[in-house]
Amino acid sequence: MTNEQFANNEQFLNEQIEVVAIFRPGRTMCEPVRFRRTSGREITITEIGLRHPTSPGNRMVHMFDVTDGGADYRLEFDAERLTWRLTMEADRI
Amino acid sequence: MNQGYNLADPRVMHIDLNSCFATVEQQARPLLRGKPVAIVNRRTDHTMIITCSYEAKAMGVKLGMRLKDAKKLCPELIGLESDPPKYKYVYHQLMRIMQDYSAHVRMKSIDEGVIDFSESTQLLQSRSMADIGHEIKQRLWDEIGVAMNCNVGIATNRFLAKTAAGLHKPNGLDVITHENLREIYDGLDLEDLTGIASHNRARLESVGILTPLDFLDADEATLRKVVFKSVNGTYWHQRLRGWEVDKRDFPIKSAGRQFVLDGYKMPRAEVLKRLHHLCEETGAKVRSQGLVARGVSVHARSYSDEGRGWGGKYWHARSMSPTPFFSNQTIYEIAKKLFDDAPVFVKEIGVSCYELSEPDDSQLSLFGDQLAQERAVTGIIDTVNTRYGKRVIHSADTLSTNTGMKEKIPFGSTRYMD
Numbered sequence: 001m002t003n004e005q006f007a008n009n010e011q012f013l014n015e016q017i018e019v020v021a022i023f024r025p026g027r028t029m030c031e032p033v034r035f036r037r038t039s040g041r042e043i044t045i046t047e048i049g050l051r052h053p054t055s056p057g058n059r060m061v062h063m064f065d066v067t068d069g070g071a072d073y074r075l076e077f078d079a080e081r082l083t084w085r086l087t088m089e090a091d092r093i
Numbered sequence: 094m095n096q097g098y099n100l101a102d103p104r105v106m107h108i109d110l111n112s113c114f115a116t117v118e119q120q121a122r123p124l125l126r127g128k129p130v131a132i133v134n135r136r137t138d139h140t141m142i143i144t145c146s147y148e149a150k151a152m153g154v155k156l157g158m159r160l161k162d163a164k165k166l167c168p169e170l171i172g173l174e175s176d177p178p179k180y181k182y183v184y185h186q187l188m189r190i191m192q193d194y195s196a197h198v199r200m201k202s203i204d205e206g207v208i209d210f211s212e213s214t215q216l217l218q219s220r221s222m223a224d225i226g227h228e229i230k231q232r233l234w235d236e237i238g239v240a241m242n243c244n245v246g247i248a249t250n251r252f253l254a255k256t257a258a259g260l261h262k263p264n265g266l267d268v269i270t271h272e273n274l275r276e277i278y279d280g281l282d283l284e285d286l287t288g289i290a291s292h293n294r295a296r297l298e299s300v301g302i303l304t305p306l307d308f309l310d311a312d313e314a315t316l317r318k319v320v321f322k323s324v325n326g327t328y329w330h331q332r333l334r335g336w337e338v339d340k341r342d343f344p345i346k347s348a349g350r351q352f353v354l355d356g357y358k359m360p361r362a363e364v365l366k367r368l369h370h371l372c373e374e375t376g377a378k379v380r381s382q383g384l385v386a387r388g389v390s391v392h393a394r395s396y397s398d399e400g401r402g403w404g405g406k407y408w409h410a411r412s413m414s415p416t417p418f419f420s421n422q423t424i425y426e427i428a429k430k431l432f433d434d435a436p437v438f439v440k441e442i443g444v445s446c447y448e449l450s451e452p453d454d455s456q457l458s459l460f461g462d463q464l465a466q467e468r469a470v471t472g473i474i475d476t477v478n479t480r481y482g483k484r485v486i487h488s489a490d491t492l493s494t495n496t497g498m499k500e501k502i503p504f505g506s507t508r509y510m511d
Contacts, residue, residue, distance in 0.1 A: 052182035
């Protein structure tokens with residue numbers, strides 16, 4: 001089924017990104033506030049929807065579902081390798 | 094046996110997340126809030142909706158509907174594939190919040206749980222239950238997110254607390270006591286009561302019990318001897334009056350998984366690969382609880398006459414072994430043999446292990462060495478899979494099934510959830 005039939009414009013990616021994040025007590029403890037894509041485009045995060053951990057084995061990867069108000073994004077922070085990746089982008093429907 | 098209503102203060106709280114998976118998705122993706130969203134398990138034409146948002150429900154979309162059909166009712170419906178780790182996280186957060194109030198917390202499924210305050214401290218007992226309910230709602234918003242709503246039901250037993258939680262969806266909070274019990278039942282239908290579906294309804298109607306109030310007024314002997322023909326009649330008589338009869342933990346009796354095949358009229362060799370995959374997951378579930386099994390049961394559903402409908406014949410077979418087993422290979426060998434008699438073309442398959450028990454090493458086995466070897470190999474595979482991720486080591490036979498058969502969220506018991 002295509003995205004169009006699914007009425008869902010998610011694009012799945014695997015793009016290494018540069019992230020500015022604040023680590024402080026709060027709902028998510030770690031707050032990505034801004035990230036730069038490989039194209040050079042910078043995105044300012046306006047809301048973190050949810051942060052949840054996943055464990056591929058004993059490794060810990062934190063998933064951040066965020067938005068800049070125009071599109072939703074998923075950022076993945078690998079706590080072992082200390083890398084950030086952009087894995088999903090979905091424009092406003 | 095208690096004949097009258099339970100006059101005690103309500104101390105059982107049922108918490109139910111509203112349209113859980115859809116709400117979690119709307120929490121995670123702010124741009125989906127206020128939009129009709131349906132969650133499905135896979136991206137296919139005939140995929141069924143496992144849950145949907147209140148906006149979708151308002152347009153007539155229902156659980157179990159095919160996404161394709163639902164989109165005719167609601168063209169702007171957004172289909173999303175389920176994301177189990179996200180839901181597991183919210184489940185654990187909900188459980189953590191609930192456990193802050195009492196040690197007597199029982200999760201009934203991934204989106205609902207019960208707190209029993211009857212054995213809580215004096216300090217908690219002195220607080221209003223409704224206040225605690227509102228506080229839990231506030232904590233869900235603060236600690237998970239602003240889109241997370243829940244229903245809270247408070248009563249003297251689990252049954253009435255669940256009934257109360259269903260009265261004002263979404264985001265309700267209701268208390269049922271002996272004082273408003275009749276009024277609440279008056280506004281309900283028989284099938285609104287948890288545990289009463291079409292079969293039990295027919296039983297009740299056969300003796301003239303047409304409404305929950307008729308049910309409440311029925312005498313115990315009629316329910317026990319005529320309607321349910323068992324002690325269940327007595328339990329219902331007590332349950333309806335607010336007495337606790339459901340505070341029981343049932344031992345794990347079986348473990349398994351089922352799968353709707355990802356191809357039409359799939360060749361048997363491909364079906365067996367998927368059966369093998371299910372056997373590996375079933376074996377891991379059994380061993381994760383430190384148990385061994387003695388029985389394997391397999392089932393399949395064949396196509397209905399129309400070919401693509403959801404009807405079709407149900408087939409199943411089971412086998413008991415004289416000795417307990419635990420390895421994936423043994424489970425698959427038994428399941429495969431049983432599957433010889435399955436219909437040629439099937440659209441759904443399932444496997445489960447039953448007669449689960451703690452391993453008993455006190456009895457010497459004639460095949461002791463072989464058993465020890467099997468246990469060592471299985472143990473190492475489980476250790477590697479725990480360290481590096483599920484299914485890092487699996488049989489070569491299931492190499493091609495890894496992507497299409499990823500784990501989904503089970504309904505019902507959450508005891509296998511890590």
